[in-house]
Amino acid sequence: MTVIEIRIELKKGVADPEGKNTRKTLESLGFEGIADVRSVKLFEVELDMPADDALKAGEEMCRKLLANPVIQNYRVTVR
Amino acid sequence: MKPEDVKVCVIRIEGTNCEDEMAGAFEAVGAQAEKVHLKQLIKQAPAGLRRDLEDYDVLAFPGGFSAGDYVRAGAIFAARIKAGMGSEVRRFVEDGKPVLGVCNGFQILVELGLLPAFEGTMSDVPAAALYTNDSGRFECRPTVLRNDSRGKCIFASSIPEKKLLTIPSAHAEGKLLSMDPDFVQKLEDNDQIVFRYVCPDGSPARYPWNPNGSQSDIAGICNPAGNVMGMMPHPERVMTRFTHPDWTRGYISEEGDGRVVFESVMRHLEKR
Numbered sequence: 423m424t425v426i427e428i429r430i431e432l433k434k435g436v437a438d439p440e441g442k443n444t445r446k447t448l449e450s451l452g453f454e455g456i457a458d459v460r461s462v463k464l465f466e467v468e469l470d471m472p473a474d475d476a477l478k479a480g481e482e483m484c485r486k487l488l489a490n491p492v493i494q495n496y497r498v499t500v501r
Numbered sequence: 502m503k504p505e506d507v508k509v510c511v512i513r514i515e516g517t518n519c520e521d522e523m524a525g526a527f528e529a530v531g532a533q534a535e536k537v538h539l540k541q542l543i544k545q546a547p548a549g550l551r552r553d554l555e556d557y558d559v560l561a562f563p564g565g566f567s568a569g570d571y572v573r574a575g576a577i578f579a580a581r582i583k584a585g586m587g588s589e590v591r592r593f594v595e596d597g598k599p600v601l602g603v604c605n606g607f608q609i610l611v612e613l614g615l616l617p618a619f620e621g622t623m624s625d626v627p628a629a630a631l632y633t634n635d636s637g638r639f640e641c642r643p644t645v646l647r648n649d650s651r652g653k654c655i656f657a658s659s660i661p662e663k664k665l666l667t668i669p670s671a672h673a674e675g676k677l678l679s680m681d682p683d684f685v686q687k688l689e690d691n692d693q694i695v696f697r698y699v700c701p702d703g704s705p706a707r708y709p710w711n712p713n714g715s716q717s718d719i720a721g722i723c724n725p726a727g728n729v730m731g732m733m734p735h736p737e738r739v740m741t742r743f744t745h746p747d748w749t750r751g752y753i754s755e756e757g758d759g760r761v762v763f764e765s766v767m768r769h770l771e772k773r
Contacts, residue, residue, distance in 0.1 A: 439633050
């Protein structure tokens with residue numbers, strides 16, 4: 423069993439209202455020194471195959487469903 | 502083609518909503534509308550319930566939500582279409598048959614690659630995104646749209662150029678985005694921009710009149726052929742004056758502002 427982690431994040435330059443809003447709220451709670459807050463999405467996929475194939479499958483999953491290449495980058499790693 | 506002969510497929514999957522209003526809007530302009538589950542179209546339903554997309558004249562993706570809007574709004578619906586009936590949908594579009602997507606439907610059309618479709622009928626990966634509103638929250642209120650189509654889009658073919666329509670918006674992810682710096686210019690050159698958000702006096706929209714921060718205030722676009730149109734605001738919600746916010750205060754017409762979108766496609770089909 424291989425567990426892959428698929429991390430979807432916004433491309434540089436794409437506004438991140440969720441991150442921005444979260445930052446504002448954290449600051450209103452008194453947290454200081456926050457330089458930036460970014461929202462990312464994480465999927466864990468369990469696959470019944472060796473790591474190499476699992477990584478390849480993960481890339482294909484991103485291409486076909488999990489990421490929109492216009493706004494998002496993805497990274498697939500074996501956990 | 503007579504209006505009563507026009508068959509509309511209002512497609513749905515788990516968690517779709519607004520399909521009643523969408524079907525009702527087409528019925529209000531004289532068409533026969535049927536709400537069809539995706540499984541009925543991909544042979545995963547009992548024999549009597551199976552349907553063939555080919556038998557319909559119009560395909561409509563209703564607005565609201567679908568499949569919990571997990572991953573991204575419309576992404577799951579789009580992936581299921583691609584996997585189960587991608588080639589049928591492609592053929593439908595290539596035959597010149599009208600395809601409408603409202604709100605979640607617009608998101609699905611973009612995720613499917615049917616819009617903006619600069620190259621070919623349907624791109625393999627999305628060429629644009631409908632992304633989280635600048636405000637970071639759900640925006641729900643009347644919006645004013647200007648018909649900026651110069652005549653190509655079937656769904657605006659009976660609407661006078663530059664006419665303003667009051668049509669409600671209700672979405673959290675409606676900001677049309679592309680990383681292509683010439684995106685808006687390309688849409689403009691191809692006559693693909695159908696509706697823009699404006700202020701009630703017709704001047705360029707500012708928030709909240711542009712509810713999402715969409716580039717160039719774009720609210721709706723069509724494909725280069727003009728037969729596929731997606732828009733974030735909901736024309737099917739304003740088929741009569743009674744669902745307009747100002748219906749008791751000087752709104753003169755008996756008809757709602759959304760009706761012309763549906764009449765446009767019916768008039769187009771009548772001529773065929």
